[in-house]
Amino acid sequence: MSIEVKNISKSYGAQKALDSISFSVSKGEIVGFLGPNGAGKSTLMKVLTTYIKADAGEAKVNGFDVIDQQQLVQQSVGYLPEHNPLYLDLYVREYLAFNADVYNVPKSRIEEVIVLTGLSTESHKKINQLSKGYRQRVGLANALLHNPAILILDEPTTGLDPNQLVEIRNVIKNVGKDKTVFLSTHIMQEVEAICDRVIIINNGKIVTDKKLDKLITADKEQVIEVEFDYKIEAEAIAKISHLKSYTNTHDFVWELTFLSDKDMRATVFDFAHDNGLKTLQLNQKNKNLESIFRDLTKK
Numbered sequence: 598m599s600i601e602v603k604n605i606s607k608s609y610g611a612q613k614a615l616d617s618i619s620f621s622v623s624k625g626e627i628v629g630f631l632g633p634n635g636a637g638k639s640t641l642m643k644v645l646t647t648y649i650k651a652d653a654g655e656a657k658v659n660g661f662d663v664i665d666q667q668q669l670v671q672q673s674v675g676y677l678p679e680h681n682p683l684y685l686d687l688y689v690r691e692y693l694a695f696n697a698d699v700y701n702v703p704k705s706r707i708e709e710v711i712v713l714t715g716l717s718t719e720s721h722k723k724i725n726q727l728s729k730g731y732r733q734r735v736g737l738a739n740a741l742l743h744n745p746a747i748l749i750l751d752e753p754t755t756g757l758d759p760n761q762l763v764e765i766r767n768v769i770k771n772v773g774k775d776k777t778v779f780l781s782t783h784i785m786q787e788v789e790a791i792c793d794r795v796i797i798i799n800n801g802k803i804v805t806d807k808k809l810d811k812l813i814t815a816d817k818e819q820v821i822e823v824e825f826d827y828k829i830e831a832e833a834i835a836k837i838s839h840l841k842s843y844t845n846t847h848d849f850v851w852e853l854t855f856l857s858d859k860d861m862r863a864t865v866f867d868f869a870h871d872n873g874l875k876t877l878q879l880n881q882k883n884k885n886l887e888s889i890f891r892d893l894t895k896k
Contacts, residue, residue, distance in 0.1 A: 598657070599624045599747050599777035600645065605654035607640050614640040616801035617654065624746075627770075627778040629792035629809075631785075633894050637801045638781040639679055642751050645779075646676045659746050675740030675776075679751040681732060685725035689716060689735055692724060693742065700743040710738040714768050730761030737768060748772065750780040754787055766790055785887040795886070799894040812889060819857065820882040823865050824850045826875040837868050849877075 600622035607615040614637045622628050632638050643649045645658055647667040656663045659673035684692055693707045711720050714734045719727055724735060733753060740748060754765050762784070769778065770791055782788060788795060789809065796806045805812065818841065827849065834843050839857040846852050855861045862879055869876045 598622065599626070599659060600779060601655075601657040602641070602645075603655045605641065605644060605651045605656055607637075607644065607649070607651045613801050615644075615651070618798070618801070618803050619654075620796060620803060620806055622777060622779060624777055625775075626794055627773045627792050628780070628794045628796060629788035630779060630781045630796050630798070631783075631788065631890060632781075632798035636798045636894070638798060639751055641798075642676075642678075642749050642779075642781065645670075646674055646749055647671060672743065673746050675743070675745035675748045677733075677736045677740045677748075677750045677753055679755065681736040683724050683732060683735060686723065688723050689720045689727075692735065693738060696739050696742055702743050706742055706744070710741045713741065713772060714738045715764065728761070729756050730758070730764060733757065733761075733765055734768065737765075737772070741772060745776070747777045747779065750778065752781055752783070754782055754784055762787065785885070785890060789886050797890060797893050804893045805889075809886070813886060819855050819861060821853045821855065821861055821865055822846075822850065822878070822880045822882055823853060823869075824848075824877040824879075825869060826877055827873075829872065829874060833872060838864060852882075 598621045602621065603619050604617045605615050605619070606613070606617050618641070630638055630641070640649070644651050645656055645663060647663050647670050650664065658670045661669040661673060663670050687695070690707060693710065694704065697704055697707055711717055714737050716731065716734050716738055719731050724732060727735065737753070750769070753769065754762050757765060766787055769780070773791070792809055794808050795812055797804050831843065831845065834840070834851060834853070837853065839855045839861060840853060841856045842854045844852045853865065860881070862881060865879060866876060
């Protein structure tokens with residue numbers, strides 16, 4: 598296993614940031630670690646990268662214990678924290694050369710990570726001259742310098758514009774081809790585009806841990822939005838088969854939630870016909886990761 602977490606707990610005073618959580622990540626997986634602000638994501642990443650110690654439990658990274666084998670863990674991990682720490686007055690190559698000395702890796706590696714992260718055109722500039730997107734690339738390049746087996750990325754796309762998001766996403770997907778990637782983000786589209794698996798944490802506890810495709814198709818729930826041409830009472834709507842819930846969103850528009858394997862739009866159409874109504878619109882609203890996230894983390 599690349600990452601093993603067993604019953605990890607961490608508190609800050611009376612606040613329990615992590616509450617006995619456990620999971621493992623296999624070599625080569627790209628895992629999205631999601632949760633609301635304050636759910637415990639950054640705390641766990643700091644535990645896994647040896648920046649802080651847990652109050653209880655065990656964790657191993659690349660087979661090394663985060664307490665007893667800290668240096669070996671650090672050698673195994675490329676870490677990009679939420680607030681990317683950079684020396685802004687250094688040139689890109691100068692900054693990477695400094696860290697190459699820290700990691701004791703050959704200078705030839707600098708050019709490799711510059712190319713890998715798409716920094717070639719900006720590598721002659723000072724870091725304070727770079728956009729946020731390119732500063733994130735510098736952080737990724739630095740995390741990759743010592744060719745770690747595992748990348749731990751905390752909010753790697755925060756504050757980026759749509760073009761920068763696509764660029765950083767492609768960099769992460771590219772480097773993730775031969776590494777384990779464990780990343781947190783609030784951007785669900787990024788998770789759907791990059792990750793194989795999703796772990797969602799809320800109030801310090803894991804509320805789901807599934808492969809992305811299995812998570813999105815985990816149940817038979819489907820939502821249909823229908824607009825009739827005339828008012829109909831809720832009592833009549835409630836008689837539609839397989840209906841789990843229903844909401845009159847506005848005027849003659851209803852949002853109907855079903856539990857069924859089959860496409861329920863035909864049933865809604867037949868219901869309208871039998872009740873002398875016309876359907877002005879009939880749309881199936883597929884569940885996505887964002888709606889699943891809301892369902893699992895709402896208070």
